[in-house]
Amino acid sequence: MSIPRIFRVRWLWYSLLCVLLWGPYTIVSKLGSREIPAPTMQFLFTLGALPVGLLLLGVRRFKTEKDGKGIFHATFTGILSGIGGMGLFAAYGSGGKTAVITTASSLYPMVTVVLAVLILRERLTWVQVVGLGFATAAFVLFSL
Amino acid sequence: MHIPPWFIYVAVVLVFWGACGIFQKLATNRISAESSLIWLILGFLILEPLVYPGQALWHYSRENIMWGILSGVLSNLGAWGLYAAMKSGGKASIVAPICALYPVVVVFLAPILLHESITKVQGLGVLCGLIAVVLLSA
Numbered sequence: 001m002s003i004p005r006i007f008r009v010r011w012l013w014y015s016l017l018c019v020l021l022w023g024p025y026t027i028v029s030k031l032g033s034r035e036i037p038a039p040t041m042q043f044l045f046t047l048g049a050l051p052v053g054l055l056l057l058g059v060r061r062f063k064t065e066k067d068g069k070g071i072f073h074a075t076f077t078g079i080l081s082g083i084g085g086m087g088l089f090a091a092y093g094s095g096g097k098t099a100v101i102t103t104a105s106s107l108y109p110m111v112t113v114v115l116a117v118l119i120l121r122e123r124l125t126w127v128q129v130v131g132l133g134f135a136t137a138a139f140v141l142f143s144l
Numbered sequence: 145m146h147i148p149p150w151f152i153y154v155a156v157v158l159v160f161w162g163a164c165g166i167f168q169k170l171a172t173n174r175i176s177a178e179s180s181l182i183w184l185i186l187g188f189l190i191l192e193p194l195v196y197p198g199q200a201l202w203h204y205s206r207e208n209i210m211w212g213i214l215s216g217v218l219s220n221l222g223a224w225g226l227y228a229a230m231k232s233g234g235k236a237s238i239v240a241p242i243c244a245l246y247p248v249v250v251v252f253l254a255p256i257l258l259h260e261s262i263t264k265v266q267g268l269g270v271l272c273g274l275i276a277v278v279l280l281s282a
Contacts, residue, residue, distance in 0.1 A: 011230070018229065028211040029211070030254075031211040032212040036204050039194075040212070041215070043197055044209060046192055047212075048212070050189070056181060070171050070172075071183050073174070078186060078188050083156070084156065084164065086195070088154075102246075103273035104150075106247050106273065106277050108158045108161035109162070112165030112166060114162075134276035137269075138269045138270070141272060142266065143146060
């Protein structure tokens, strides 16, 4: 019996690996945030991020593209991501249910979609409009 | 309707991570996704002096310190997986919605590892949220 073609594509396994790493990431974040305040959790998070960054740099033989704007935007993304990460640690530390907080915080693409319309002048697709509707419904249900 | 205390913190996450999506797109228009992850970690490092806990760090249990460090390892290895998926031929419109499903893992793990249960209404909210995030990531 042959293995279906979809299971032989590498990107699917990488995607599933991502899901299987990000799920436990939220669990350990919750565990740490029960005692440690958000800024200190962010400090520790970065200590954990550092070896991954160095490993990635090593795999790339310590070479990255030298585009100034690209580097600035990526670094600024890290600063924004770190501040957002502290928000997530604070949310976990405030005692809410992990599954609810994780799902609510994973809805950040709705802000990206709105910002893309406002800043990048992109147009909303009908799929995104339906997505925004479901996101709104989720937040209403979480607040009941 | 009431506003749970975690709502305000999640609002911070939504605003800052939402803005990340814009700057990440601007970055990856010019440099590779893998390079952008390296520079993103530099962005984390820039924040370090502001969040440095000093001697207070040693007041926390070793176990919880380990969880904090592990969160950084898992999160960034996961991001590497996402970028590797796209680099190995996965379309962003398919890979991103799949990766956005990570809360499903949490829904299954949280009752086992954290002994947390959610109400039916919250469960419905999680379902709506998962549909939303897949549609918004597509």
